[in-house]
Amino acid sequence: MIIVFSGCGNSLDVATRLGNTLGDSNIMHLKGDALKLNSIDATSERRIIWACPVYSWGLPPVFVDFINRISIEGGEKCDHYLVATCGDDAGLTHRQWRKLMKRKGWNAISSWTVIMPNTYTLMKGFDVDDAEVASRKLEKSVARIARIAEGIESRRKVDNVVRGKFAWVKSRIIYPWFKRFAMSPKPYHSTDGCTGCGKCSRECPLGNISMADNRPAWGKNCAMCLRCYHICPTHSVAYGNSTATKHQYLNR
Ligand SMILES: Cc1cc2nc3c(=O)[nH]c(=O)nc-3n(C[C@H](O)[C@H](O)[C@H](O)COP(=O)(O)O)c2cc1C
Numbered sequence: 498m499i500i501v502f503s504g505c506g507n508s509l510d511v512a513t514r515l516g517n518t519l520g521d522s523n524i525m526h527l528k529g530d531a532l533k534l535n536s537i538d539a540t541s542e543r544r545i546i547w548a549c550p551v552y553s554w555g556l557p558p559v560f561v562d563f564i565n566r567i568s569i570e571g572g573e574k575c576d577h578y579l580v581a582t583c584g585d586d587a588g589l590t591h592r593q594w595r596k597l598m599k600r601k602g603w604n605a606i607s608s609w610t611v612i613m614p615n616t617y618t619l620m621k622g623f624d625v626d627d628a629e630v631a632s633r634k635l636e637k638s639v640a641r642i643a644r645i646a647e648g649i650e651s652r653r654k655v656d657n658v659v660r661g662k663f664a665w666v667k668s669r670i671i672y673p674w675f676k677r678f679a680m681s682p683k684p685y686h687s688t689d690g691c692t693g694c695g696k697c698s699r700e701c702p703l704g705n706i707s708m709a710d711n712r713p714a715w716g717k718n719c720a721m722c723l724r725c726y727h728i729c730p731t732h733s734v735a736y737g738n739s740t741a742t743k744h745q746y747l748n749r
């Protein structure tokens with residue numbers, strides 16, 4: 498089975514294509530009620546593939562919380578794999594995942610990254626890729642997914658990940674800082690172009706956006722996945738004043 502968290506569809510896209518290649522159609526998409534599950538039956542599974550985006554060179558906190566909470570019947574008999582998607586590099590995300598697996602008593606076999614179009618736009622200097630870069634990344638992901646499928650089939654014990662430069666600093670210093678200071682949903686608001694269509698509210702994987710007087714209102718339970726920002730048909734979701742000149746990208 499494949500258990501996937503995905504904000505803007507890249508990780509879900511990779512999980513789906515990997516599942517097709519491996520003949521594994523049991524995909525659990527972590528959103529809404531699925532994110533609130535306390536137990537899963539995996540007694541008929543031989544492996545569990547964990548798929549998610551990389552957030553600030555670590556695992557998305559919402560994904561970590563899910564793994565920490567979930568009880569998986571048959572989990573200790575399964576082989577466990579990580580497939581993380583990132584825009585550029587993942588730092589030591591794989592080590593964080595291995596530590597989690599160990600704590601749960603689950604057998605971590607291998608970890609992999611797939612470079613996909615960037616979704617992060619909330620800080621100065623960060624924007625989505627231009628169309629050419631994005632489509633090149635998507636093209637390259639085809640061969641990458643085939644390679645990962647082959648590695649998983651053969652149970653190769655490896656961490657085949659793009660760590661990037663200064664991986665330790667990024668994952669051990671910047672990741673905790675980011676979690677503490679850069680994940681607040683408070684700056685989210687809608688701008689004048691908002692038509693009140695409610696799409697951002699319907700599509701939030703955590704159900705964190707309510708509609709009041711035809712305008713979205715953000716609650717406190719946010720994964721910082723940016724789906725609301727990228728999915729708005731009129732580009733009217735803003736984060737403070739840092740997204741005014743930024744662009745949108747959505748895989749699905
Ligand atoms: C909050 C946040 C932090 C991110 N941090 C990183 C990062 O540290 N390194 C990186 O290469 N990409 C980073 N990205 C880009 C995503 O990892 C990448 O675009 C991923 O494929 C998005 O997957 P999704 O569409 O399944 O959400 C970040 C994206 C977000 C929203």
Ligand code: SF4
Binds near residue numbers: 713729
């Ligand atoms: S998706 Fe955009 S236009 Fe629709 S309600 Fe949300 S902010 Fe407004």
Ligand code: SF4
Binds near residue numbers: 682700705719724725
């Ligand atoms: S409010 Fe926006 S960024 Fe936060 S979880 Fe929902 S869709 Fe993602």
